[in-house]
Amino acid sequence: MPSIATRLETVRRRIREAEKAANRELGSVTLLAVSKMQPVDALQQAIAAGQREFGENYLQEAADKQDELADTTDLHWHFIGPLQSNKTKPAAARFDWVHSVDRLKLARRLDGQRPEGLPPLNVCLQVNISGESSKAGLSPADTETLAGEMLQFERLRLRGLMAIPAPASDPEKQRQPFRALRELLDRLNQRFPLHMDTLSMGMSADLEAAIAEGATIVRVGTDVFGPRPDPATTA
Numbered sequence: 547m548p549s550i551a552t553r554l555e556t557v558r559r560r561i562r563e564a565e566k567a568a569n570r571e572l573g574s575v576t577l578l579a580v581s582k583m584q585p586v587d588a589l590q591q592a593i594a595a596g597q598r599e600f601g602e603n604y605l606q607e608a609a610d611k612q613d614e615l616a617d618t619t620d621l622h623w624h625f626i627g628p629l630q631s632n633k634t635k636p637a638a639a640r641f642d643w644v645h646s647v648d649r650l651k652l653a654r655r656l657d658g659q660r661p662e663g664l665p666p667l668n669v670c671l672q673v674n675i676s677g678e679s680s681k682a683g684l685s686p687a688d689t690e691t692l693a694g695e696m697l698q699f700e701r702l703r704l705r706g707l708m709a710i711p712a713p714a715s716d717p718e719k720q721r722q723p724f725r726a727l728r729e730l731l732d733r734l735n736q737r738f739p740l741h742m743d744t745l746s747m748g749m750s751a752d753l754e755a756a757i758a759e760g761a762t763i764v765r766v767g768t769d770v771f772g773p774r775p776d777p778a779t780t781a
């Protein structure tokens with residue numbers, strides 16, 4: 547198995563190549579290392595290799611790792627999993643970003659619970675861009691409504707949109723939902739004085755397609771850390 551440092555280098559090279567291929571500025575795409583279900587030791591290896599942005603899906607698991615890594619002060623934590631309304635407090639207090647805001651109630655609670663001593667919480671609205679009935683996220687029309695309502699929240703900074711499109715293997719098919727998300731961001735920026743600058747899209751299997759369509763954050767788990775441990779065998 548390649549080391550995490552080697553895997554990180556490979557993913558960084560893929561990002562650079564994709565930036566070049568799209569005539570984008572080198573360094574314009576942020577790599578978010580998705581460390582859900584990975585032990586703290588794996589995060590430490592990534593930190594030693596220069597990684598500072600981490601994505602987590604489960605609040606309790608994330609809190610344990612954040613406490614263990616409290617001495618590393620320049621880490622940035624992104625919450626990317628589904629968020630229940632009664633769990634917004636730790637999300638507001640312990641994270642720099644929440645990518646999965648998909649209803650007004652969540653936004654209102656995060657705004658109210660963001661601690662005073664911290665800068666506004668960066669948030670993305672999660673969009674169900676492929677229109678799958680099973681998927682979390684707002685329809686494009688509901689995204690527009692919620693984006694307008696976000697202007698009222700002083701403790702939140704609406705940075706952009708996030709999506710997890712249906713998997714596709716053909717690169718042209720992969721690009722289609724990413725393009726739709728970019729066009730939605732452009733429309734919202736024209737309609738509202740929001741100045742959103744973030745498209746959180748692209749994972750291990752489709753980051754090149756996402757970067758070609760304007761991703762500014764790619765969320766990569768497997769290709770950085772290797773396969774996630776199976777909870778059934780490690781519990």
Ligand SMILES: *Cc1c(COP(=O)(O)O)cnc(C)c1O
Pocket residue numbers: 580582603626627710749750751765766767768769
């Ligand atoms: C797990 C996860 C990822 C990373 O997926 P990989 O296929 O392992 O790269 C990205 N985004 C979200 C929202 C996830 O839950």
